[in-house]
Amino acid sequence: QVQLVESGGGSVQAGGSLTLSCTDSGHRFAYNPMGWFRQAPGEERKLVATLNWDGGSTYYSDSVKGRFTISRDNAKDTVYLRMNSLKPEDTAVYYCAADTRTRYGMTYVASEFDVWGQGTQVTVSS
Numbered sequence: 001q002v003q004l005v006e007s008g009g010g011s012v013q014a015g016g017s018l019t020l021s022c023t024d025s026g027h028r029f030a031y032n033p034m035g036w037f038r039q040a041p042g043e044e045r046k047l048v049a050t051l052n053w054d055g056g057s058t059y060y061s062d063s064v065k066g067r068f069t070i071s072r073d074n075a076k077d078t079v080y081l082r083m084n085s086l087k088p089e090d091t092a093v094y095y096c097a098a099d100t101r102t103r104y105g106m107t108y109v110a111s112e113f114d115v116w117g118q119g120t121q122v123t124v125s126s
Contacts, residue, residue, distance in 0.1 A: 033050055094119060
């Protein structure tokens, strides 16, 4: 049963922008922290950004801080990742995830996220 569906990936030149979307098809995660992660070939999955249930609190990895923005629209059951000033090193499969064991709080640790989407590929060319 697919619950999180990512979209918006694609190919872009360095310096360009993309917006990823993650839709909660089960309408279950409005009160849970959500996050975006990425995995490049040969590397471990890494946390990119997280936010709490209403988007009032956000966290970014140092590698994307100032370039990426995470947000959510609970009325649409959707979490977004706006990516600006993309670099070739941003190339990866991007995943969204939910921490279903935390309500109203914030999660900063990747291992706490327990529901995952299938991923969407982002390729940045130089």
